[in-house]
Amino acid sequence: MVLVPSAALKATIEKHYKIANEKIIVVPNSLSDGIETIDRRGRFATKHIIFVGRLSYQKAPELFVELADAVRAELDDATFAMFGAGDMQEEIAALIDKRHRVGTLTISSRSALWDRLRDTVDWSKAAIARIDRKTGATQLIGKGEQPAFLLDQSRSVVEVTPIQGFPEYNCRIQAKGEAHSYLVNWPGIPSFGVDKFVELKGFVEWPDRAVMFDKASALIVPSRSEPFGMVILEAMQHGVPVFFTESAGAGEVLQAGTPINPDDYQATSKAICTVLKDEELWNKIVEEQRESVKVYVESKYHIKIKQLYDRLTAELRI
Numbered sequence: 584m585v586l587v588p589s590a591a592l593k594a595t596i597e598k599h600y601k602i603a604n605e606k607i608i609v610v611p612n613s614l615s616d617g618i619e620t621i622d623r624r625g626r627f628a629t630k631h632i633i634f635v636g637r638l639s640y641q642k643a644p645e646l647f648v649e650l651a652d653a654v655r656a657e658l659d660d661a662t663f664a665m666f667g668a669g670d671m672q673e674e675i676a677a678l679i680d681k682r683h684r685v686g687t688l689t690i691s692s693r694s695a696l697w698d699r700l701r702d703t704v705d706w707s708k709a710a711i712a713r714i715d716r717k718t719g720a721t722q723l724i725g726k727g728e729q730p731a732f733l734l735d736q737s738r739s740v741v742e743v744t745p746i747q748g749f750p751e752y753n754c755r756i757q758a759k760g761e762a763h764s765y766l767v768n769w770p771g772i773p774s775f776g777v778d779k780f781v782e783l784k785g786f787v788e789w790p791d792r793a794v795m796f797d798k799a800s801a802l803i804v805p806s807r808s809e810p811f812g813m814v815i816l817e818a819m820q821h822g823v824p825v826f827f828t829e830s831a832g833a834g835e836v837l838q839a840g841t842p843i844n845p846d847d848y849q850a851t852s853k854a855i856c857t858v859l860k861d862e863e864l865w866n867k868i869v870e871e872q873r874e875s876v877k878v879y880v881e882s883k884y885h886i887k888i889k890q891l892y893d894r895l896t897a898e899l900r901i
Contacts, residue, residue: 584895586888588612589832592810611836612811613885614876623822624796627865630661632801632855633823635814638669643828645671646805646845648678651781653852656740658859659690666795668786679781688743700743700756701733703770710752710766723766730765732758743769796821800859804828805845815840816879819872824858824865826851836882839868839875 585607587593593607632654636642644665651663665675690697706729713722732741744755749766757764787795796802802818804827811832818825819840827834829842841858843851858865 584608586610586891588811589835591830591832591835595808595810608891610887610891611832611879611882611884612813613888614813614816614880621820622793623869624793624798625800625818625821625823625869626798627800627859627862629798629800630658630859631799632661632663632803632859633795633799634663634665634667634803634805635795635818636667636804636806638665638667638671638675640671641806641808642667642669643805643807643845644669644675645678647803648675648781649848650803650805650845650851650855653848654855655780656689657691657852657856659688661859663781664784665781666784666787672783676783679783690741690743697733697741700741700769701729704767706730706767708751708768710749712755712764712766713762714755714757714764724763727765730756730758732761792817793821796823799823800865801826801855803843803845803855804831805843806831809833816876819876822869822873824868825872826855836879837872837875838878839872841868 585596585602587596587607587609588611590609593604593609596602596607597604632651634644634647636644638644644667647663647665651661655661655663690700706727709727709729710723711725711727713724741756741758744757745753746755746766752766752768754769755764755766756769784795796818799818799821800823802814802823802825804812804815804825806812806828809828809831812827813833815825815827815831815833815837819837825840826843827840828845831842834840834842841854843854845851858868
């Protein structure tokens, strides 16, 4: 007899190991109760999004980085952290470096930073520039007024890069797809050149796991295969909205959280941004999740596991 935590895993074992259906028993993982005493560590205002799990193919950590890239195009104040270690650690670090061009900030037209950019720069003193695509050198080609892309809502993303070598200017601003950029002095420019796009936090020991959820606004579980996903329930206990792969075993027994297709970056990033822009919705999800976990705990799956164990050991003694 084989004990598994989800119907999804049962189907996989039955298919690949040719074990008879009736010999595979599904009992979800047990979870400690006492949710009322567990700290609500999640925070809406931080816009801090986390990944928790092994950095391995099964857990799809590279999809988290891709999703982070998509979310940050919409929420430029969002931050991201990955907790875990594994055989893909170097690959993920390289992907983060590729996605994060040090010193470049991507700004959405629907953000507060966009408004600061538009309103605090003296555009009459801005310079129009051309970038040499081979050398990266910037050549001044004239003075400019406020560029049209700041007012054109169809061009919703610009990139801001700190520059040196021009006493009058401290950053270069360019709309994606434009041949020319603008050199400006932006007094309110944030110091964004030193932070990493996604922070790799490494493995966290079991007694310290709760700290991973400190001030987290969302947990993304993009796994290719997730037989159950205890971290989904842990995050819910701590008051963090969870976006989990639609095939996760935990989704079979929970009536809360947001199932996603991690390969669909556009739809998934939109779902995440919708929640992180609406505090009332965020709080509603947090409460629904905590109620769902209460119901889960009341199901007392640990008793069912013990009863099954007792039955099997009794049969072995016969």
